[in-house]
Amino acid sequence: MDIARANDKRRAAELVAQMTIEEQATLLSGDGWWATHGIERLGLPAITLSDGPHGLRRIRRNDSWGAGGSVPATCFPTASALSATWNTKLLREIGAALGREAQAVDVQVLLGPGINIKRSPLGGRNFEYFSEDPLLSGRLAAAYIDGVQSEGVGTSLKHFAVNSQESERMATSSDLDARTLHEIYLSAFEIAVSESQPWTVMSSYNLVNGTYASENHALLTDILRRDWGFEGLVVSDWGGINDRLAAVEAGNDLEMPGTGDFNRKKIVSAVQEGRLSKASLAQAATEVVALVLRAVAAHKTDASFDEDAHHALARRAGAEAIVLLKNDDKILPLGSGKKIAMIGAFASSPRYQGAGSSMVNPTRTSNAADELAALLGAGNLVLARGYDTEGDTTDALVNDAVNAAASADIAVVFAGLPDSYESEGFDRRSIAMPPGHVRLIEAVAQKQPNVVVVLLNGSAIEMPWAPRVKGIVEAWLGGQAGGGAIADILTGRANPSGKLAETFPATLEQTPTFPNFPGHSGHAHYGEGVFVGYRYYDAKRLEPLFPFGFGLSYTEFAYTGIRSSAAVFDVDHDGSVTIEVTVKNTGSVPGQEVVQLYVHERAPALPRPLVELRAFDKAALEAGEEKTVRFSLNRRDFAHYDADTRGWAVTPGTFDIRAGGSSRELPLKTSIDVAAKSLVSKHLTRRSLVRDFKGVADGTAFYEELVHALGFGALLDSTNQAESGGLTQEEVMAIRKARMSAFAFIDEIPVNKVPAFSHGQFSEARLEEMLRAAGDEH
Template sequence: MSNTKIKQLLTELTLEEKAMLCTGKDFWNLHGIERLDLPSIMVTDGPHGLRKQAGEGDHVGLNAAVKATCFPTASGLAASWNTKLIEEMGKALGKECRTEDVSVLLGPGTNIKRNPLGGRNFEYFSEDPLLAGDMSAAWIKGVQSQGVGTSLKHFAVNNHEHCRMTVDAIVDQRTLREIYLPAFERAVQQTQPWTVMCSYNKVNGTYAAEHKQLLDDILVKEWGFEGIIVTDWGANNDRVEGVKNGQHLEMPSSGDMNTKKIIAAVENGQLTMAELDKSVARVLELILKSQVSLESNKVTADLTAHHELAARIAEETCVLLKNDGLLPVAVGKKVAVIGALANNTRYQGAGSSKINPFKLEQPLDEIKKQFGPDNVTYTAGYHLNDAEDSAEITKAVELAKQADVVFLFAGLTPKYESEGFDRQHLNLPQVQLDLIAALGEQLSKTVVVLQNGAPVVLPFVEKVPAVLEAYLGGQAGASAVAKVLSGEVNPSGKLAETFRQI
């Protein structure tokens, strides 16, 4: 955008308007200035789909959102190692944002997975900074090609949920530079995301939202970041210190509380007008860039085509952890599908990235399509609420005895992994482990299909001939699994994080 235009706007804005522009209007919208033809723009959650809430906003996925395409989560996307495909996904996300007049999609999640128990690991790409950076850059490039901004998050050193609002991450400079920052650096320098979102935590004693080294020295001056730095929702600590140290926008709205603090700081000399104008200028540039898309021709996303894309992506996220020759299974075999997750699939994470899919496949349905309904039997085997049920286990064992092959669906429910808390262990739910143990001799013809956002311990791995990691495959993940099991699709995914055999 023209520097002349922004300089002109800065001369026309009052102090009150400048202070107001540095905080949200409400939960998802920024302030506009009607008299200067500056629209209020909307930002909303991603990263694996559009979570535009039609009613009251929240940042933990409680309230319903508009229908959208739910793509696989980042842990699965990274296993594809396919940046071109991720860029294509980004373009689809951008089109859905344009359809709903959303100006910035809050993603991608680029944090490095340093803690395997991190409750939000499903939302991040990898332990590896190079892969995480390249996947993030592809995602951003795709979204922003549609005239929609992104928000690279959460900057920085944010890798677990426990006490995330207050924890102080102590890290030496070499580790910071070699592990935690390179993925962000690659994404910024390759794509220039419209925004970067700072994390809740402290880094070496200072909150990330007012961390001069991270925000101003490294991100802006060293890496040349040109966009705005926005807080994670509720991550602001000291609003004036944030402005002074490179934080441009506080989200969500804090009413007029922090607006008044900024005004008072300028009036008493604690904050100079030049310091405030640095933040305001960047917010203005974001609004002006967004205005171009808002005022251009309306875009209507093809959700059916996006579902097909989600299926193609899910196919490439499947990782074959083990196969001693049982897979692929020929059509015509008698198949026993066991596991409640086969008929109530876990396809996405829980929390602020929770998408309302316009269409959702179930593994049992897709397996019936692939192998023929007359060849497939099913029982739950366990309860998703972890209630013990010996009768259901007995039923599962009898069903397995009558089948040529067993597809056993296991994985983690939202009780075990979600934004807001960390996992307590790496185990599968005990009811699932009890079922697997009870199958005994039938394990020799069993394929374990995993639906989980992060690694789990596999104590039974020596007893089963095949294990397929399907991750959280999005709304079309079920057909991808069915095609992999039948051999129609090659499970080409490769792990982007550590699984350890115990």
């Protein structure tokens, strides 16, 4: 903890000690929808919290969810778009801009970023989250947090944790095993907390394995604070408190929005009756006061921001987020002097942000039709509406679009998902676009051979029409400057450099959670385990529509070399190993390439994904330029979560390091022999299997004793003899064959059955002695 933070905590504790129980309890709930309570007699002011992750939603009235509207603010691209930039420097820059705007309208805490894992493309709030991969999500979130907090405004990392669906989100338990929880759903939060220390973390609505996240002591105290070292405040999602007393005990400090006297009286009564400790109440109140003191100290009374500069930043970010998915015959960029048919209502009236609590009142907006007219000349464009606001079309609208396309050299069709198809509060029913959009694309493509489709959507969609068009541009929900960003990419003013941060499946049936998403009747079963997103497609050898990490450019890149700083990496003694990857721009124009580094374990102790993203960087290269990108891998990059020991374990062996431009295009490979201590021993019980004793340090003697007790000692002795030599090849092969069959049975026997198998010669007392000895070693 830094000195300033420690001083805030000390001063906060002193103020709380001067408060009555009623005053302390008052601090634990908001004053209205967006503010905390102040304590006037102690000079403690209130502070304001505000949505949202991609733009400030400063509601004009504190007593309202949204009535009266919000103040104008820059609407940046949503998280699904920003994640496609794979650019931490850009995320930091956007975060700083958001911080300046928050200071300008007197907001002390910005409620973002959202980093829940995209378990299914049907997630209704996927536009507000970064990725299906925890490393990418965590690193981008850390950069965003650094940017916002550099301006003296706090962030609220959300939604903690395992909040992957909108359906029944306040009543559904996310049920999953410990390994999946830690490797997939907590890792992004851990990275963001460890690297950037957000001022607050927001607990989620849902339950986790049967316990509400807002009252989950294991999540909020044991993991978040003790294991990760989180130093800030935990705030509930709005309306996310179930049992206020249990939430206080678990470490959920601030309830939002305010509930007046309702929960305050419960807290006061519980303390007076001894059902809630004074220490727990004081601790939560201290966290609230410390947050207020930190915000007050960082407040800027004369803050302002440059609307033009922020709009320009939004345009640059929108262009860098765009992913070029298809570019047959180099149909893009659009050449000068050609007649372009602009088809689809989204060309003039774009969908540029998601719906729900992150809805921003933009300072201005742009559209692609006007921006392209400014760049190419209005005389070179012909427009056709194509469909209505819900994506429905008619024969007349289709005929107008076909005629426009036939009169042009190239048809650019704008399509995607209307507001009603994805929003906070509900999950999507399919990954299909509106039938009217599909019909329009297919009709235009039948008449015009040169078709480019520009997509405006917050999450993955299916594209049955993809083989019939030459170009596909994923423009996401690109923010208020998204129209200009699209125009920059289509005309070549900007070279596309976006890469998918989520897999685009060919069909819904291909997805990892089909047909079990979303969960219903109070439970969401995470049966796919760690095999989320590209991990699943790789394991099942499925060919998605577009893989994780994929994206084209107007130039070409060649991966020319990979080198490791060491052939052997001892994870217990060496701090890190350096990997160098060399990439060259072999094309004729400048461009940016996202260099991706994945790790593959050749002989894992548990089923593991084929490859997992472990590092990335974005390199800007002039035409013909070559650069070497350096990555540092540490122990954690080779580890898996061991549920028995509740820690991160590394299996000694060979790991392949692969590098390239997407999860399915990894042309470079080097190998490292990873040295590590033997797997940390399992927590051995009477239900442990015989084979588990092989996992304990110096456990060979225990294992062999059990094998002898089961009556297979002769086979074990003959195996040792075969390994030491002195037998013919035929005898060795016979022993190995017998061993394979016998030990498949032996190793699976629970140790509590060994006394009975041995007719009591291996006693219950000896079993208990062995269990104690194995446990004592660790």
